[in-house]
Amino acid sequence: MALRIIGVIGSSEASQDLMVLAEKVGEELARQGAAVVCGGMNGVMEAACKGARRLGGLTIGIIPSNDKEDANPYVQVPIVTGMGVGRNVMLVKTADVLIAIGGEFGTLSEIAHALDLGKIVVGLGTWKLEKARPSPIPNLIEANSPKEAVEIALKAISTQR
């Protein structure tokens, strides 16, 4: 049977604060028995995988290049796409729900794809999208801590479509 798989998205170059958040998110997901899927590279992605691996969680990296050696060292299952940022949408489709930590335009593309596909995104210091258009965005939920983010995310799996 398929595992619960939570997407963790964010920049490959992130501040120390965001990296700490990501690592705690990874730890908490592993503690709850959920797998992490991410883009497989550095920054937030690596921190989340590192946290998950510390507690024995499964880590999946959907990597942009053609070489599995490009994955960060905490990825156990590198999915090699060779599609560059074209892999972002696949990460979104593979995740049951997503946690966005900070993030630049690449992360924004993933949030947009997720909302487009009806998925829930839990944010930790990420894009305030509701300010960018008139109507509210109920599927983008800001959390106050890594623990709360994981809590909301896991609860969302059972309720969303």
Place this chain on the structure above:
Amino acid sequence: MALRIIGVIGSSEASQDLMVLAEKVGEELARQGAAVVCGGMNGVMEAACKGARRLGGLTIGIIPSNDKEDANPYVQVPIVTGMGVGRNVMLVKTADVLIAIGGEFGTLSEIAHALDLGKIVVGLGTWKLEKARPSPIPNLIEANSPKEAVEIALKAISTQR
């Protein structure tokens, strides 16, 4: 030699106002000898193709399904991806510059991919992304009319990257 190719993005279900804007953008692009690339479906995409074809412009539709018959009737060159919304990023990569007309989450994913790849996006009533984060976004430029949007877009081709 490769043609100049301008991406026109926006919702498949758009208001009459946005449809009129899109058709004028298509016309103006054809008038300037530039090809239109879009997602190949209805709404803004169809209106832009319709406008372009009226003046003899070339229209390319990068369609999500496996069946070229799904393209709107104004698409001359349907590129059949079978990738669903995974085709969005390809549209962005194929366009020299993009014009975003209105738009929901799918369009947002394309704007985000474009900015991530260093491309310029000209907006007509689209997402106000600069309000969604602290720092400005110089590559997302709001225009006041279809004519101005095309003007900015064509000028951008020579200057970007």
Place this chain on the structure above:
Amino acid sequence: MALRIIGVIGSSEASQDLMVLAEKVGEELARQGAAVVCGGMNGVMEAACKGARRLGGLTIGIIPSNDKEDANPYVQVPIVTGMGVGRNVMLVKTADVLIAIGGEFGTLSEIAHALDLGKIVVGLGTWKLEKARPSPIPNLIEANSPKEAVEIALKAISTQR
């Protein structure tokens, strides 16, 4: 309305003999008013585009890299996928029918995808697949000349599926 689009596939490094065949195929397709879609690179792809352009045909190149400048100089419409050989299947889906000229493993992947999708492939000195398994392969048809290959291909458009 969508143009008739014929895929021309074959090696990026081809013998002079195959290049001559490809150029003649491109010419003949243009003469018949059909567009050429290919992988956009060199060898057979470039020769087919060159032939088509000589007679004013439309040439589409679905290129593997992220840079439209990588397309051969006879491509008018470069579709930029950034998917590497992952673009092969999209070329196959976009083509109404395919003409395979010589070819190595990349071409074989395209022939296989085409047959898998129920498309007809006309061969000029390409893989003899029927020898590689017990049962015949009616959709892979060897032609004796570029002219005959185009004839079979165009006839196939109306009859297939």
Place this chain on the structure above:
Amino acid sequence: MALRIIGVIGSSEASQDLMVLAEKVGEELARQGAAVVCGGMNGVMEAACKGARRLGGLTIGIIPSNDKEDANPYVQVPIVTGMGVGRNVMLVKTADVLIAIGGEFGTLSEIAHALDLGKIVVGLGTWKLEKARPSPIPNLIEANSPKEAVEIALKAISTQR
């Protein structure tokens, strides 16, 4: 650190004989501590996953549709591509080496992509490609049993590129 990941490819509708072979291949891979990656659907793919799960092996399914529920029940990690047969090439890139069991045109596309990318394919009753062209194909190796196929595959990981 990344696991060793072996691709198992073959038809979604396979004879009982091939299914038995696939299940034994899955078992043997799990016994050797290697993960299975496959297309995630039925037939050979399901049999290989079933065999692997019986001995506690990790099973990854790179599925063509947008819905993880489409994966066979023995897939633990469904990678949701929404790319149809466009996912074949990704399976090939993700696998360190491949074992082909029987197979129709879809499997042939995967064998071709693998050989194109310099990967080794071990065959059990699959395409006799060397008969389809003049020159030999050293990277396509026929095995006599599931055990031998796994042995050759695991040895190949250390030696290829």
